Amino acid sequence: MSENNINITLDVWRQDGPADKGRFETYEAKEISTDSSFLEMLDVVNERLIDDEKMPITFESDCREGICGTCSLMINGQAHGPNKGQATCQLHMRTFKNGDHITVEPFRAKSFPIIKDLAVSRAAMDKIQHAGGYITVSTGSAPDANLTPVPKEAADMAFDAAACIGCGACVAACPNSAAQLFTSAKVQHLNLLPQGQSERWMRVEQMVDTMEDYFGTCTNHGECYEACPKEISLDFIAFMNRDYVKAKIKNRKLAGQN
Amino acid sequence: MTATMEPSTKVTSPRLDSKVPETDDIANMWENHKFSMKLVNPNNKRKFTVIVVGTGLAGSSAAATLAELGYNVKAFTFHDSPRRAHSIAAQGGINAAKNYQNDGDSVHRLFYDTVKGGDYRSREANVHRLAEVSVNIIDQATAQGVPFARDYGGLLDNRSFGGAQVSRTFYARGQTGQQLLLGAYSALNRQIESGGVEMHNRKEMLDLVVKDGHTAGIVTRDLLTGEVESHSAHAVVLATGGYGNVYYLSTNAMMCNVTAAWRAHRKGAFFANPCYTQIHPTCIPASDDHQSKLTLMSESLRNDGRIWVPTEFDDSRMAKDIPEGERDYYLERKYPAFGNLVPRDVASRNAKTVVDEGRGVGPLKNGVFLDFADAIARDGAETIKAKYGNLFDMYQNITGENPYERPMRIYPATHYTMGGLWVDYHLMTTVPGTYAIGEANFSDHGANRLGASALMQGLADGYFVLPYTIGDYLADKLGDGIVPTDDPVFKEAEAQVADQTNKWLSVNGTKSPEHYHRELGKIVWDRIGMARDQNGLEKAQDEIASLEEEFKTNVRVMGDNTSMNTELEKVGRVADFFELAKLKARDALVRNESCGGHFRVESQTEEGEALRDDENFSHSAAWEWHDESTEQTKHEEQLEFKHVKLSQRSYK
Numbered sequence: 088m089s090e091n092n093i094n095i096t097l098d099v100w101r102q103d104g105p106a107d108k109g110r111f112e113t114y115e116a117k118e119i120s121t122d123s124s125f126l127e128m129l130d131v132v133n134e135r136l137i138d139d140e141k142m143p144i145t146f147e148s149d150c151r152e153g154i155c156g157t158c159s160l161m162i163n164g165q166a167h168g169p170n171k172g173q174a175t176c177q178l179h180m181r182t183f184k185n186g187d188h189i190t191v192e193p194f195r196a197k198s199f200p201i202i203k204d205l206a207v208s209r210a211a212m213d214k215i216q217h218a219g220g221y222i223t224v225s226t227g228s229a230p231d232a233n234l235t236p237v238p239k240e241a242a243d244m245a246f247d248a249a250a251c252i253g254c255g256a257c258v259a260a261c262p263n264s265a266a267q268l269f270t271s272a273k274v275q276h277l278n279l280l281p282q283g284q285s286e287r288w289m290r291v292e293q294m295v296d297t298m299e300d301y302f303g304t305c306t307n308h309g310e311c312y313e314a315c316p317k318e319i320s321l322d323f324i325a326f327m328n329r330d331y332v333k334a335k336i337k338n339r340k341l342a343g344q345n
Numbered sequence: 346m347t348a349t350m351e352p353s354t355k356v357t358s359p360r361l362d363s364k365v366p367e368t369d370d371i372a373n374m375w376e377n378h379k380f381s382m383k384l385v386n387p388n389n390k391r392k393f394t395v396i397v398v399g400t401g402l403a404g405s406s407a408a409a410t411l412a413e414l415g416y417n418v419k420a421f422t423f424h425d426s427p428r429r430a431h432s433i434a435a436q437g438g439i440n441a442a443k444n445y446q447n448d449g450d451s452v453h454r455l456f457y458d459t460v461k462g463g464d465y466r467s468r469e470a471n472v473h474r475l476a477e478v479s480v481n482i483i484d485q486a487t488a489q490g491v492p493f494a495r496d497y498g499g500l501l502d503n504r505s506f507g508g509a510q511v512s513r514t515f516y517a518r519g520q521t522g523q524q525l526l527l528g529a530y531s532a533l534n535r536q537i538e539s540g541g542v543e544m545h546n547r548k549e550m551l552d553l554v555v556k557d558g559h560t561a562g563i564v565t566r567d568l569l570t571g572e573v574e575s576h577s578a579h580a581v582v583l584a585t586g587g588y589g590n591v592y593y594l595s596t597n598a599m600m601c602n603v604t605a606a607w608r609a610h611r612k613g614a615f616f617a618n619p620c621y622t623q624i625h626p627t628c629i630p631a632s633d634d635h636q637s638k639l640t641l642m643s644e645s646l647r648n649d650g651r652i653w654v655p656t657e658f659d660d661s662r663m664a665k666d667i668p669e670g671e672r673d674y675y676l677e678r679k680y681p682a683f684g685n686l687v688p689r690d691v692a693s694r695n696a697k698t699v700v701d702e703g704r705g706v707g708p709l710k711n712g713v714f715l716d717f718a719d720a721i722a723r724d725g726a727e728t729i730k731a732k733y734g735n736l737f738d739m740y741q742n743i744t745g746e747n748p749y750e751r752p753m754r755i756y757p758a759t760h761y762t763m764g765g766l767w768v769d770y771h772l773m774t775t776v777p778g779t780y781a782i783g784e785a786n787f788s789d790h791g792a793n794r795l796g797a798s799a800l801m802q803g804l805a806d807g808y809f810v811l812p813y814t815i816g817d818y819l820a821d822k823l824g825d826g827i828v829p830t831d832d833p834v835f836k837e838a839e840a841q842v843a844d845q846t847n848k849w850l851s852v853n854g855t856k857s858p859e860h861y862h863r864e865l866g867k868i869v870w871d872r873i874g875m876a877r878d879q880n881g882l883e884k885a886q887d888e889i890a891s892l893e894e895e896f897k898t899n900v901r902v903m904g905d906n907t908s909m910n911t912e913l914e915k916v917g918r919v920a921d922f923f924e925l926a927k928l929k930a931r932d933a934l935v936r937n938e939s940c941g942g943h944f945r946v947e948s949q950t951e952e953g954e955a956l957r958d959d960e961n962f963s964h965s966a967a968w969e970w971h972d973e974s975t976e977q978t979k980h981e982e983q984l985e986f987k988h989v990k991l992s993q994r995s996y997k
């Protein structure tokens with residue numbers, strides 16, 4: 088074995104379909120290059136399974152650069168694995184040691200039904216976005232981009248929220264399967280900007296109400312933040328809650344007076 | 346050095362009507378043309394159904410805008426959400442001729458730079474329109490809440506990008522693509538919520554359906570259940586991205602593929618300039634055979650990093666042990682004026698030359714050094730960190746090496762495809778009623794794309810061009826129903842898709858689709874990569890054909906057709922890559938000139954620069970499909986340059 092290669096043992100969740108009960112299966116992943124990424128390691132395991140005429144492990148990924156939010160996985164019980172501020176696709180095998188035993192499971196949450204093996208449906212997150220994750224501005228109706236200056240601090244803050252990649256790790260990490268971190272990032276990205284003010288109160292109400300239709304209740308554990316590959320701040324949850332309460336008591340007909 | 350072109354005696358194929366308005370007034374061409382096109386009145390728009398396949402920047406913006414106008418839109422993506430499209434990964438920025446920096450930018454300059462950057466192989470009329478609407482994109486995106494970088498006065502900031510002498514690039518940290526896509530996706534969400542768009546996630550288009558020469562709809566496969574379905578419409582818009590993954594390794598997302606465009610090609614849409622591919626010079630080299638994709642490092646690194654290799658062949662010393670006198674800063678040596686900042690293609694080709702000579706660095710000897718030691722000594726590590734900190738971190742995360750202490754290793758990788766479905770000025774393919782927008786079409790970048798221009802083009806097409814031009818086609822169809830999905834054309838197409846799927850499952854060979862994709866990629870990279878010659882291209886054709894034969898009889902597709910099966914998804918995409926690769930080799934072979942990203946070894950200046958042959962190749966090549974046993978026919982669209990002067994590049 089070359090010095091850059093390691094042998095590991097994987098316990099992988101296998102589930103043939105949504106209705107299947109599912110089980111763990113153990114695989115020896117031998118001679119894995121420490122330069123490869125975690126998902127490339129799974130690619131190698133899969134090619135070997137196919138060589139043995141066995142079903143490869145289904146998992147999802149696309150950009151493999153930590154931006155599309157497609158990859159998932161609970162690795163040793165942690166959403167996106169052990170490294171802070173990284174998505175699973177950015178995790179490299181040099182994080183592990185020869186002989187390590189690694190458990191690989193899908194993101195588990197009531198609102199993320201398992202499709203197959205490690206692939207889950209995160210469609211419920213899109214529903215929250217449909218409910219108000221936009222600013223109403225039809226194509227062609229926008230004023231010149233520099234008409235309204237946006238203070239840099241406000242723009243930067245909105246950006247910090249907008250950096251969310253919609254991966255759902257926050258939900259998977261939460262003991263209650265709550266989606267507060269994701270929803271707050273989406274609400275506050277728009278609510279913090281001048282362009283987002285007209286629909287601010289309606290947006291927060293609709294998005295939070297939709298979130299509650301699908302996801303659990305937040306009890307301030309903070310696990311979401313620990314798991315988030317973009318380190319979205321918990322402050323956004325506070326901002327969202329503040330906006331939500333205000334929205335409930337606001338007379339929107341007077342919103343123009345602010 | 347400047348050369349003027351003799352008026353060409355060559356003529357455009359009668360099958361390629363570009364629909365470019367006949368006027369010399371390019372500045373007002375689009376405005377006037379919008380007036381002359383037929384309109385569908387607002388109340389009638391809901392009588393039309395339009396299918397949009399693909400929900401990246403081009404598709405999301407088109408679907409949302411068409412729905413805003415009142416059309417019935419059905420949108421499709423194989424992703425689980427529109428937000429995951431490959432557009433999300435774009436880093437650097439988006440161009441627009443806003444001239445906010447007051448540095449002399451204008452629509453004409455952006456137009457000029459883009460035509461020149463494309464090495465005079467694009468259609469002037471389209472590029473001018475692109476430059477015109479670029480300014481509207483920034484307005485639209487800002488109003489949607491896209492958080493572009495701002496200065497302390499709260500106004501939008503710009504940076505400059507390769508190939509331009511003005512600062513016209515708008516950016517959003519290193520995630521311009523994600524922020525623009527989130528904007529377009531939010532517009533799409535509004536339409537999904539209001540019922541204007543019927544959104545179909547996780548459905549892959551596997552055929553275009555044409556009846557009596559006109560578009561009838563598409564056939565899709567549900568990626569969760571395997572169900573094959575027909576969808577009928579008055580028009581189909583393909584916004585399905587580029588074909589860079591024909592190289593296997595590229596900076597594209599893993600799932601990018603040519604299938605939608607290719608199936609349309611087989612139904613009559615001509616495929617143009619497949620040999621045009623952009624290879625990006627600054628990517629992280631592959632670390633081993635199991636490398637699944639390559640990561641782009643921002644080009645901005647070349648502003649401070651110095652590129653070099655050892656003068657000795659097969660030198661295995663660490664960079665720090667190689668004395669100054671035994672280093673070859675080959676770009677600075679060969680191009681004293683531009684040095685490390687030569688354009689993408691020149692930087693890429695030179696890296697290939699030194700690696701091929703056996704002077705590559707790293708464990709696999711497959712890279713060149715990008716060294717920041719001088720910059721750190723000059724400006725201090727803190728300054729360099731402030732500029733490039735996130736890129737250095739990304740590099741260290743991937744390679745395990747600390748670029749503050751040792752030089753980075755970089756190597757070129759496939760990045761973008763300028764070729765694609767041929768479209769006219771209306772963005773319609775040669776199949777009436779089928780349109781192609783974004784990276785899927787061939788339109789605006791000629792033989793080479795300038796940085797920050799793909800996002801611009803995708804959004805220009807989707808927000809501001811297609812929504813107008815599609816009306817011109819639909820207006821004549823008022824009162825015409827859509828072809829019912831139980832029509833024999835749909836049933837036949839469905840049967841074919843189902844049949845092909847079952848065939849793949851029953852080959853029962855020994856090697857995975859991934860294996861064949863990787864092997865195909867090696868041939869395409871070696872022979873139709875950064876430098877191409879007749880001998881290699883002829884060999885490529887044979888090699889691809891024989892590997893394809895083996896693939897068809899020896900591929901092993903595990904699993905079934907009734908649940909999620911990524912192997913099954915993959916095998917069909919690889920099959921289409923094989924067919925594309927063959928056409929790519931032919932296109933590269935018959936284009937016996939160098940231009941932009943297409944470098945024919947036989948056609949270079951004494952300085953080793955790409956040498957165009959305007960006399961014979963000032964055209965786009967659009968290929969017509971016949972059937973599997975007949976080679977495609979080539980059609981030429983002659984390119985006329987009335988508003989820019991042709992010149993030969995020189996970076997000495």
Ligand SMILES: Cc1cc2nc3c(=O)[nH]c(=O)nc-3n(C[C@H](O)[C@H](O)[C@H](O)COP(=O)(O)OP(=O)(O)OC[C@H]3O[C@@H](n4cnc5c(N)ncnc54)[C@H](O)[C@@H]3O)c2cc1C
Pocket residue numbers: 398399400401402403404421422423424427430431432433434435436437438439521522548549550551584585586587596597598601602604605641760761782783784785796797798799800801803
């Ligand atoms: C790493 C990287 C960085 C880049 N940076 C920049 C930059 O800074 N500036 C710039 O201007 N450009 C950049 N580019 C290029 C730019 O990102 C792309 O050209 C552009 O985003 C393509 O957009 P699109 O909408 O045409 O296609 P895509 O975003 O690729 O979208 C394709 C869509 O089609 C769908 N689809 C495809 N086939 C099917 C099918 N058969 N059935 C159903 N759906 C299908 C997909 O699901 C997806 O929704 C970069 C590219 C890369 C790889």
Ligand code: SF4
Pocket residue numbers: 250251252253254255256257258268269272311314315316317318319
């Ligand atoms: S908040 Fe973080 S963990 Fe949650 S979806 Fe967004 S990026 Fe993922």
Ligand code: FES
Pocket residue numbers: 147148149150151152153154155156157158174175176177
């Ligand atoms: S695969 Fe895109 S974020 Fe991991």
